[in-house]
Amino acid sequence: MNVFADSLIQELDMSNSLSMIRLTSLVAAFTAVLALAACGGGGGDIVGTGGTGVISGEVVKGPVANAAVTAFAVSGGQVGAQLGTAATDTSGRFMMDIGSYAGALMLRASGGSYKDEATGQVMSMGAEIMTATIPSVGAGSTTTVQVTPVTAMAQAMAQRMGGGMTEANITAANAAMGAYFGINDILRVQPMNPLVVGSGATATQDSRNYGMTLAAMSQYARTAGMSASSALVTAMMKDASDGVMDGSAAGAQIQMGMGGMMGGSSMMPATAGSSGLAAALTSYMNSGANMSGLNPSDVAALIQRLTTSTGRI
Incomplete structure (x- = not known):
């Protein structure tokens, strides 16, 4: 084992962080092989160990600290074997x-906490999850992605399409969700953080639209009296799943979990994901919580699109 590890150390550049990760994985894989040989066999459903592929990125509902991120293979349009895990x-x-x-x-993020854009409070993700689906990664490649409420909505939509999460459906759902919110690439554009003073000055239009879309969701949740804005993400995922933002999924009206000590829920309005978000966005941008330096005119096209939307993604 020591000879194997020493040879790896000589061959890899230890100053590079990705090389460090790959070295750790290779040593772990070699150790596992020795253990299996000693035990006469073994098994498990984690299939990613032993190669050089890397997934990196950010989990954003406001940046989510201490979240557990799990990667899964997608096979036959459905979630398959676990590939790896990481903490934010x-x-x-x-x-x-x-x-x-x-x-x-598919990536799934659960747990952790974030600073809510509308209230400035640190909130727990609780039992809510966020997801993102990548149409295809190459063997041994390095891929960087965002995991956000918008990518989660696209994943829910792809899963409900005929054939499930195929490469074509994932691509179509990601593109449609991006077009709905004026974001060129929901997986790779980094959302602007409106809680950072002056963040709008250097942000691209895509990044502005992305960050303000997430802030609008927080503002909507606050106005609706929800104790944690993460609960709205789940409702938005359900709403987007059938390709129409109309407060229902497959004909059934969606319940929004209100949280708090009393718990309970309320029915999601038909306009929550369209003109309701537009109103929340305008309200947020005119509030003191918005530290970006932007005003509604800076995302006027997004506000207009949501205001006049029929809800169809």
Whole structure:
């Protein structure tokens, strides 16, 4: 084992963070092989170990600290074997090894906490999750993605499409969700953080639209009396799943979990994901919580699109 590890150390550049991750994975894989040989066998459903593929990125509902991020293979349009796991840092960043896997992939983020844009309070994600689906990753490649309420809405939509989460459906759902909110690439554009003073000055229009869309969701949740804005993410995922933002999924009206000590829920209005978000966005941008330096005119096209939307994604 020591000879193997020493040879790896000589061959890899230890100053590079990705090389460090790959070295750890290779040593772990070699250790596992020795253990299996000693025990006469073994098994498990984590299939990513032993290669060089890396997934990195950020979990954003406001940056989510200490979230657990899990990568899954997607096979036959459905969630398959687990590929790897990682925890986010205080800025919501993560990095994980997925071995030699190639193909469609889903990320799921759970747990952790974030600073809510509308209230400025630190809130727990609770039992809510966020997801993102990648149409395809190459074996041994490095892929950087965002995991946000918008990517989660796209994942829910792709899953409900005929055939499930195929490469074509994932691509179509991601593109449609991006067009709905005026974001060119929901997986790779980094949302602007409106809680950072002056963040709008250097942000691209895509980044502005992305960040303000997330802030609008927080503002909507606050206005609706929800104790944690993360609960609205779940409702938005359900609403987007059938391709129409109309407060219902497959004909059934959606319940929004209100949280708090009393718990309970309320029915999601038909306009929550369209003109309701537009009103929340305008309200947020005119509030003292918005530290970005932007005003409603800076995202006028997004506000107009949501205001006049029929809800169809």
